[in-house]
Amino acid sequence: MIIRNSAALIPLILLFTAVSIPIVALKKKQIAFFMVMIATSLSVIISFYNIFRVLKVGTIHYHFGGWIPPIGIEYVLDPLSSFICLVINVIALLVLIHSKKIIEMESNIKSVPYYALVLLMLTGFNGIVLTGDFFNLYVFLEICSLAMYGLISVGGKQAPVAAFRYLIMGAIGGSFYLLGVGFLYIKTGSLNMADVRSIIPHLYDEPTVIVAISLMVIGFGIKMAVFPLHGWLPDAYTYAPTTSSALIAPTGTKIGAYAMLRTLFFVFGVNYVSKTLHITDILAWLSAIGIIYGSIMAIAQKGMKRMLAYSSVSQIGYIGLGIGLCNPLGLIGAVLHVMNHAIMKACLFLVAGNYRVKLGHSNIFKLNDNIRKKMPWTTAAFTVAALSMIGIPPTLGFFSKWYLALGTIKNSSWIFLAVLLISSLLNAVYFFRVLEKVYLKPMSSNDLEEPNMSKNSKADEVSSSALIPVLILSVALIILGLLNTIIVKGIIEKMIPAGM
């Protein structure tokens, strides 16, 4: 039974656990964390199993309730969806292991409802990735969005405002998507992705279809934080508590990217969106602007979390650029960067969280090299992640940029190539600034005073539950970098849609 239903199990397990946490953990709050661990570990195991099954058997269609599509809702496991599902679940597991320490420390987070919301959000993510039905995607999109608003709002004083602004933009985005689905339904009469794909070739010239695509792309764009629809991101990532940022930043925007990939390439067809409609060109240009904009804004920031938020805008631009290039190498670069950015950002936000645990803040200009003496492992992990963001081999970051560069050259898009390379240098600027601060003695007096720092330099590293996920993520960057061909040839090359 498990094997037959494996496609659907992940959202169901997560949903069931999410709903039962408030009930079961009513008396003993510690059970909540335990249940979360079980649920996410099961999800990871099932995701691994799914990937291997898909690689052996091919695309798997799962009909919910036995109803045959297009009447029934189906879940589709193909290399793309199972890969992204795996990445999301693994990152979630590692971040949640780290969360134990954070939740203990933050006094204004009630652990039981918080964990329930986390699992709801993960249900939403997994549902979006696995589903093969447009309206089902909307449902899960709204589930995860609502959970995200809640998770962000339990941060500092400014958090509810940031969450509210995200809510407005996110709800509008979801509604745009819904409207697009409506237009599509009016014309095609079907909500099933595979069904729509077979009907669309007859409808290429219909203005309704063009409007539908545009609305859906805008909706996904808001979720994915493509420039200029990224306005909600900096505040949301900055003011959210550490675990929320670390959960949402690596995964939340990737869902939008996945949905965009799925809709543009697998439903509407590569040739249609790129040659006839030129949507991918627009996406590529906006992403390129976003790359530069995000990097420049990141340089201007004083707080580490805000810097990482703008850096995310820039990195999402890479993924958007990869999608917009519309060729196999660009797609490989984009999907590899999905995994790469997820690992890097999770590592970086968790490091920022570790600093907040020990120092009470993560303001860059207040850091000094006592931190390296007190928290050597955390800082080492930060260094590896920073090198990966800049794109130094042999970390994974170099390779996703390498594939993207090859993709831009294949299209003879020299401006995009220049954008890629310039952004690596801009990344170096703001990351080395932090590295200078933590590795070197204070240089001049324009650094802020840090009264809380004790002068002894004994190591005072965070506890192992907070340290091990960080280390695993940073080591993964190097190992996956060297072995990236296994992933590229094993899974990603199988994802390339027909027509590329």
Place this chain on the structure above:
Amino acid sequence: MNIQSCYTSFVPLYAILVSLLAVPLIIFSSKKKNLREFWTIGASLIKFGLVISLIPNALLNKTAEISIVEISPGIELALKADPFGVFFALVASGLWIFTSFYSIGYVRGLKDKKQTRYFSYFAICLSSTIGVAFAANLLTFVVFYEILTIATYPLVIHKEDEKSIRAGRKYLAYTLTAGSLLIAATALTYQITNNLDFKAGGMFKGIALTPNMALVLFLLFLGGVGVKASIMPLHSWLPTAMAAPTPVSALLHAVAVVKSGVFGIVRVALFVFGPKLMYELGLNNILVVFAGFTIIVASLMALKQDNLKRRLAYSTISHLSYIVLGTALLSSSAILGAIMHIAFHATMKITLFFCAGAIYVNLHKENISELNGVGKVMPWTMGAFAVGSIGLTGIPPVNGFVSKWYIGLGALQANNLIALIILIISGLLNAAYFFPILHRAFFRSGENLEGKKEASPFMVVPLVITAMLAVLLGIYPDFLFHFYHLAAMVVTNVLGVIS
């Protein structure tokens, strides 16, 4: 025609790994200084031994190859110990032994902090340098080249004062930009040829390459490797990086980093584009112009410097372009001379830097104007300095004469009289900026030198040995390491295709 045969061997990989494996050992024995230094010395000796073991086969044109892992569909992280690679690896690993001993004397003499960081990052740098030397294809080259950039940064900023940190930032700005250009060039090459393996005589055989595309590609490569090779106007990071401690300047900025850059230029010119293509498209003229300009202007700027290390830095910039000039002339003697100059200049320059460091540690003097009478107090040090200076000026019997002679011969072979004149003028300029130092040291009397004696043997012994090596190589260029034959093998591999 020389046919290269290959065989699989782990030795190149071990040569890279041995110093990487030493790093955790160094870190964990940071409290016990002598044990920590033992790991460094041990790793350097083993590395040198491994590289030497590759010489016999390289002389027979049998290359040891190993492919480590596939890092991009169709491209592997692969190592190949061809004669050129073995040549450069010899220089780097051999001189590391001397630098390690010298470093011990230097950092302990200055009671530096962060010595563990110093020794561990030095080991990583040497790993990446050997990686650059043995890289079998462009992507492997890029990987190790970038690792070298990052690994040298902590060494540049070692002193952690404001000058060092600024020097580090400038260094990174230049080298990371260059890295981006190099990646772009590699990606473009892959798009054109679909295969990134270095081939003696050029990768583009049988592939249509429009002159415009070739020019753009060449300029991108030049920007990519030219920064580390300090070709003007990409050179200005090097004098600023003299804020680093002297052993760092000595090894990295006279041997490892800059020589990696020049190594890269030779690889690009002779193994990517190939002499035939370079000549047909006139690309070598671009190199000749840049190199010639750099040689003269750098020497002129050296004349103006009072800080000893800065003068040596500009001298390095000038001599690196000897190698570029030799490669650009594309004739057999010129390339031979250029490759030999990689090794010979390294021996001489490292001697000079070691002397500068010894003077600093011993007498706390940095400027040439303060060096009056030093020769009487530190005779061995200044004697070695004299040997190095004579060699760089191009006077026998020091080895600098040999490489310069061959480059000059090559200029005549290539009918390039201007290059010959540049070499002669540069020789005179070298004399002009070195001999006054010797004059001050030996023939003037200094103040405040009572009671001072020679520097610590940890520092003096290495520099005397390197100076003696320079002389021995000048008399018999094939001495011990077969530099001459290795270089000759490279030339036949590269040019033999045209014949």
Place this chain on the structure above:
Amino acid sequence: MINFFLGHYGYWFAILLMCLGLYGAIMKKNLIKKLIGMTIFQTAIIIFFVASSSKWGATVPIFDEKIGVANTAKYINPLPHTLMLTAIVVGVATMGVALALVITTYLRYKTLDESVLLKRMKKDNDN
């Protein structure tokens, strides 16, 4: 031409509401007004969907013996209605979360004006 407007007046109405809602959500500074705008926008989409399901001369999709099963053109399309049930619930839930956030914001900052809030947020401890 007339038909284009009159025949689709349901859609035109929905689009008008959407524009009003978007305007409110984006341009208004008061948080409650933004919320109202967003809700109007979502409701407009619901109206749009429901309008799309209607057919001329058709009746509600409950089985009627006089019409029978085979003649589906006489029944309006029930699918968008069911989809919109979900959308309505989503809208309600979103409004609930939004109101909770607004209340918390007011308790902390004592204002609901967005520009004032943003200024004060910047002044607070930035991290």
